[in-house]
Structures are given as structure tokens and as C-alpha cells.
Amino acid sequence: MLKYNLISPNLIVSRTAYRVYRVSAGVSILLFVGLCVTLSERNIPEIIILSFAQPLLFVFAVSTAITLVGMEVYLFRFDNSSPLKQVFWFIAMLVPLLGAAIYCFVVYSRSDVFKTGDEQAHVASAR
Numbered sequence: 001m002l003k004y005n006l007i008s009p010n011l012i013v014s015r016t017a018y019r020v021y022r023v024s025a026g027v028s029i030l031l032f033v034g035l036c037v038t039l040s041e042r043n044i045p046e047i048i049i050l051s052f053a054q055p056l057l058f059v060f061a062v063s064t065a066i067t068l069v070g071m072e073v074y075l076f077r078f079d080n081s082s083p084l085k086q087v088f089w090f091i092a093m094l095v096p097l098l099g100a101a102i103y104c105f106v107v108y109s110r111s112d113v114f115k116t117g118d119e120q121a122h123v124a125s126a127r
Contacts, residue, residue: 012074013113021070022109024063025101031060032097068093068100074108081107 011017034056075089089107093099 007073007077009078012070013078013111015114017070018109018114021067021104024067024070025104027060027063028067028097028101031064034060035097064097064100067104071100071103071108075103078111078113079107 071093075086075093079086079089089103093103
């Protein structure tokens with residue numbers, strides 16, 4: 001089988017990538033909450049929304065894209081959970097703005113890859 005090496009594992013499972021994806025996931029959730037508040041409030045003056053909308057929307061869109069791409073690559077290449085869980089998370093990631101962010105906090109952040117040597121030794125001794 002041909003191994004896919006276009007994306008370096010360091011871009012997905014390093015400590016720096018861990019921080020970047022968690023921050024991006026948090027910003028994606030903020031975008032979702034902000035959109036819900038903005039759409040539900042009818043009393044906010046349009047001038048306030050328009051002055052902040054373009055730069056913030058760009059930052060939110062970039063962070064959402066980073067989270068989505070990173071979590072999809074992690075799911076397909078590094079996630080070693082059961083196939084049924086992988087299918088569930090793939091479908092969950094199709095939910096815009098929230099799916100990949102929730103996957104990041106629930107699965108990616110708790111992965112064994114990011115545990116320190118002491119934590120891995122403790123987990124291995126407990127088994």
C-alpha cells in the first residue's frame with residue numbers, strides 16, 4: 001500500500017499543533033456563539049456590526065478552516081479508535097463550525113500522543 005506523506009505528522013501531532021488547533025477550535029465556537037447572538041438580536045445598530053464584521057469574519061473563517069482540515073487529517077491518519085467511532089466523528093464534523101471543534105476538544109486533545117512520558121507509564125502500568 002502506498003503511504004501518504006504529503007502532510008508531515010509534525011503538522012498534526014506536535015505540541016505546537018496541539019495549541020494551534022485548540023485555539024482555532026475555541027475561536028470557531030466563539031464564531032458560532034457570536035453568529036447566534038447577532039442573528040437573534042434585532043436591536044444592534046448595523047454600523048457597529050459592519051465596522052467589525054469583515055476582519056472578524058476573516059479571522060473566524062481561517063480558524064474554522066484550520067480546525068476542520070487538521071481534525072480531518074488526524075481522523076484519517078492518526079486516530080486509532082474503532083471504525084464505528086471514526087464514522088460517527090466524520091459525520092459529526094460535517095456540522096458547520098461546531099463538529100470539528102468538538103472533535104478537537106473531545107478526541108484530539110485527549111489522545112495518547114500528547115501525554116507526557118510519566119502519564120504514559122502510569123497508564124501502561126494500570127493496564
